[in-house]
Amino acid sequence: MENPFKFGTIVEEEYFTDRVEEVNFICQFVDSANHLILISPRRFGKSSVVTKAVKRTGRKHITVNLQQVTSVADLSGKLLRELFKVHPMERVRHLITHFRIIPMVSTNPVTGAIDVSFQPSADGTVLIEDVMTLIENAHTEEDRIIVVLDEFQEIRDIAPKLDKKLRSIMQQQKHINYILLGSQESMMTDIFEDKKSPFYHFGELMRLGKLPREDFFRYLSERLLACFPDSCDGLANQILDYTACHPYYSQQLAANVWQVGMLQPGTQEPVGTAISYIVTSHSLDYERLWMNFKRTSKWILQRLATGKSLQTGEHRTSTIYSALKKMQKDGYVIYTDHYEIEDPFFKQWILNGI
Numbered sequence: 107m108e109n110p111f112k113f114g115t116i117v118e119e120e121y122f123t124d125r126v127e128e129v130n131f132i133c134q135f136v137d138s139a140n141h142l143i144l145i146s147p148r149r150f151g152k153s154s155v156v157t158k159a160v161k162r163t164g165r166k167h168i169t170v171n172l173q174q175v176t177s178v179a180d181l182s183g184k185l186l187r188e189l190f191k192v193h194p195m196e197r198v199r200h201l202i203t204h205f206r207i208i209p210m211v212s213t214n215p216v217t218g219a220i221d222v223s224f225q226p227s228a229d230g231t232v233l234i235e236d237v238m239t240l241i242e243n244a245h246t247e248e249d250r251i252i253v254v255l256d257e258f259q260e261i262r263d264i265a266p267k268l269d270k271k272l273r274s275i276m277q278q279q280k281h282i283n284y285i286l287l288g289s290q291e292s293m294m295t296d297i298f299e300d301k302k303s304p305f306y307h308f309g310e311l312m313r314l315g316k317l318p319r320e321d322f323f324r325y326l327s328e329r330l331l332a333c334f335p336d337s338c339d340g341l342a343n344q345i346l347d348y349t350a351c352h353p354y355y356s357q358q359l360a361a362n363v364w365q366v367g368m369l370q371p372g373t374q375e376p377v378g379t380a381i382s383y384i385v386t387s388h389s390l391d392y393e394r395l396w397m398n399f400k401r402t403s404k405w406i407l408q409r410l411a412t413g414k415s416l417q418t419g420e421h422r423t424s425t426i427y428s429a430l431k432k433m434q435k436d437g438y439v440i441y442t443d444h445y446e447i448e449d450p451f452f453k454q455w456i457l458n459g460i
């Protein structure tokens with residue numbers, strides 16, 4: 107029997123639950139001339155929710171993950187390759203003849219997939235301009251395409267001033283709805299909320315929260331039923347208490363609880379056993395991570411793990427605050443209505459060592 111839980115990739119179909127309002131909102135929103143910016147802490151389900159919504163619109167769409175982009179030429183090639191998935195080459199061939207630098211296009215004889223690349227020495231600004239113009243010209247106001255740029259905060263690392271260049275091209279376009287996703291909270295707000303940033307107020311800012319408990323509870327309980335017919339409700343509640351309804355960690359823990367049920371039926375504390383297993387299997391990573399934290403950060407993490415106050419007089423408030431900000435930016439700490447350690451299993455590892 108296949109594990110009914112999935113974590114670490116975009117989830118679709120039976121692995122995807124709720125987000126009804128969010129999906130409706132995104133679908134409706136891109137039915138206008140506007141662009142959408144979606145922000146949340148890591149692994150809250152941004153990519154999954156946008157994938158679902160964009161498919162639901164039934165419109166043409168392409169997605170590029172900026173985390174996998176190494177240069178402007180690479181970004182241009184990836185965008186073009188995605189466009190070829192939506193339009194047969196014959197339909198856009200006449201538009202490519204306007205390119206100032208002709209791309210190298212090859213077809214994989216086995217999969218039929220088209221690969222596109224540019225000479226590494228080619229001027230990135232020219233390439234991206236030509237590719238973006240092509241995407242615009244291949245569509246009309248009645249037939250707008252949706253372009254999703256995932257992990258958009260990476261834009262600043264790909265090349266200097268790329269954000270400025272992209273913005274100046276994008277604001278001329280009328281046949282594209284952009285959806286820009288990002289997970290590094292502070293950097294994403296910098297990009298869209300700072301008056302000096304080229305992307306200042308580029309589109310509507312949407313924040314994704316955790317999954318609603320009731321729905322997630324049902325999702326977990328139904329899938330645990332086969333292994334734990336008498337205790338599935340209690341286990342689902344224990345999982346959600348432990349992960350505070352975090353989408354990724356809940357699915358990760360549930361997957362491991364299910365595994366315990368399959369391999370060691372009759373285990374007394376399946377949730378506790380699964381937690382120990384996850385913590386142990388990650389302990390080498392946690393150790394490495396821990397060694398790289400400064401002393402103040404270690405102290406803060408221990409206080410957060412035990413739920414104790416940070417205002418003890420031991421460290422200056424400004425020192426604590428800047429360490430927290432840095433850890434939040436790096437994704438180790440998140441702030442909802444209070445600061446907490448992002449990964450509940452890392453938190454457990456810290457608690458084990460106190």
Ligand SMILES: Nc1ncnc2c1ncn2[C@@H]1O[C@H](COP(=O)(O)OP(=O)(O)OP(=O)(O)O)[C@@H](O)[C@H]1O
Nearest residue numbers: 113114115123148149150151152153154353354357
């Ligand atoms: N609607 C959902 N229903 C059930 N599980 C979900 C849902 N959305 C997300 N998840 C869980 O969270 C994991 C992460 O989802 P996803 O990759 O979409 O998030 P993300 O915010 O794009 O993450 P990242 O910050 O790594 O880009 C999924 O693999 C899945 O386990």
Ligand SMILES: [Mg+2]
Nearest residue numbers: 152153154256
């Ligand atoms: Mg993602």
